[in-house]
Amino acid sequence: MLVGNPNVGKSTLFNTLTGARQHVVNAPGTTIAVAEGTWRCGTTDVSLVDLPGTYSLIARSPDEQVATDAVAQGEGHVHVVVLDATALSRSLYLLAQLAVTGAPAVAAVTMTDLAALRGLSPDLAVLGRVLGVPVVAVNGRTGEGSEALAHAVNRSLERPRTVRGLPSVVEDDATLTSELERAQVLFDWVEDVVDQVLPTVEARSTVSDTLDRVLLSPWAGIPVFGLVVWAVFELTTVLAAPLMSIMSGFVDGPVTVGVQALLEAVAAPAWWQSFLVGGVLAGISAVVSFIPLMALMFAAISALEASGYLARVAVVADKALRSIGLDGRAMLPLIVGFGCNVPALSATSVLPHARQRLLAGMLVPLTSCTARLAVYLVLAQTFFPRNAGTVVFGMYVASVVLVVAGGLLARTTVMRDLVPQSLVIALPDYQWPHLRTLGRSVWSRVVSFVRKAGTVILMAVIALWVLQAIPVRGGHSVADVPVEDSVYGVVSQGVAPVLAPMGLDDWRIAASLVTGVAAKEAVVGALAQSYAIDSTTATGVVALRDEVRATVTETSGGHPEAASLALMLFVLAYLPCLATLAEQRRLYGWRWTTGAAATSFTGAYVLATLVFQIGSRL
DSSP states (O other), X not given: OEEEOTTSSHHHHHHHHHTTOEEEEEOTTSXXXXXXXXXXXXXXXXXXXXXXXXXXXXXXXHHHHHXXXXXXXXXXXXXXXXXXXXXXXXXXXXXXXXXXXXXXXXXXXXXXXXXXHTTOOXXXXXXXXXXXXXXXXXXXXXXXXXXXXXXXXXXXXXXXXXXXXXXXXXXXXXXXXSHHHHHHXXXXXXXXXXXXXXXXXXXXXXXXXXXXXXXXXXXXXXXXHHHHHHHHHHIIIIIHHHHHHHHXXXXXXXXXXXXXXXXXXXXXXXXXXXXXXXXXXXXXXXXXXXXXXXXXXXXXXXXXXXXXXXXXXXXXXXXXXXXXXXXXXXXXXXXXXXXXXXXXXXXXXXXXXXXXXXXXXHHGGGSXXXXXXXXXXXXXXXXXTTSHHHHHHHHHHHHHHHHHHHHHHHHHTTTTTOOOOOXXXXXXXXXXXXXXXXXXXXHHHHHHHHHHHHHHHHHHHHHHHHHHHOBOSSSOBTTBOOGGGBXXXXXXXXXXXXXXXXXXXXXXHHXXXXXXXXXXXXXXXXHHHHTTOOTTSHHHHHHHHHHHHHHHHHHTTSOHHHHHHHHHHHHHHSOOOXXXXXXXXXXXXXXXXXXXXXXXXXXXXXXXXXXXXXXXXX
């Protein structure tokens, strides 16, 4: 088991030791993710578990409880305790708590290069003699020291060794009247060890200290944070967009053409061709188009985390998020959500506690992604041609308001146990991310997304094709049926009356909203398909706007502006896209995903109804 404080290089070391032979599971009885992998330790394959980072074995959060329980139940395991050479006292306190349990240990010392820059390099030979367990200097980013660590672990597996030198009173609970006394004994031991292994000199100022004087100040830290957020946002919208088009274009182009030619060569039935092309390949295209976006976002988040900047983001943004039960580390995933909700959900992994990750993950779908922007633009230009920009801006303001309202609602209901606490966070020294480690991390996360979320997306797209291919009236054949005569069209006609309180009782609008669950950008295309209009040309766009305006004017009883605002708010909040739902299910399970979706839909319905009912009477 790998045990250590947050931000000591523990997970980086885990990725280096296990390579591609790793997977993520939930700790028993929890929703907290724990990484497991196989480490080729010399000539032996060793099962390695990366426990959540913790400062103490006195658990104060679910994540810390997982680490505490794993140590308590870890009989027969060797614990590799990762010590940060730049903050040796803090790391040794955790080692002391582990030593009290009698668990076998090996010490892996990281950040030795950064400690040397400060003139505070610990004497590892002396540290090994004092502790009585193997002490190895390692660099998880480069792999340096891995062989020595493997040798030390192999020896410990054959002959386990425990930390020595702790005062005997620590082992006898009856002699300590309080947890504070117990901690004081450990602190005294840590201080004695540090005095023996660290030079008695003042720490030198480093580049990190100089940067922090600037980046943690309000006058410079907030603008720099804004630039970083802007860069991440651009990554999800500008750089990823052409790559996503290339990936989907490859499936929709050469792959589809090849499959069609093959099917025609074997004289496959028309419905079978439609199923493979419009169902299976369309689903594959939807999945692979997300791969560049997810890879870029995982790389950006991992790079910011490895560089040490994410800890500074938490400090700068902390006060703004405390009111909704989160801390500053949640700012980045929420901002990323305005680019795309899917990588934003994955970005919640930077939060230290499972309940915080869960709350942030439930709020992310309320951030208005760029896919919704296409819907806003069409509707705003149709119903508010002179104030389209103001209306679109208002939708983003509404998105922020919904995030805050959702957080406040959660804190009074399902998240009552989530009490915001003062942010206590270690600020690691700045360092350059290691490309090989970064690549391994991105690869494992993308593979996990494709395997789990990709399966849900593929099956949902196929189900949507089936609904559109099966005729229920008109005598049409399978896969050759007008939309309004298919199961999809008839269901939409049945759903349409539900939209009457919003002034939107029309099957074509209902059908577009159903399609919007697959992908928000498909709402406009579904409307065009229902009206049999080619929306890719300028003439087609004008015709689509005219048709939509005429429809909404009729369904709203002559109040199209109020109904269009209701529709935009409904699109903002009613349900996230399939990819987002699949990622939520992967991270948090079906129960939380379903509950959040039902709450969001109900809230969106009530809000849109109020907007129309009030707006139509003004």
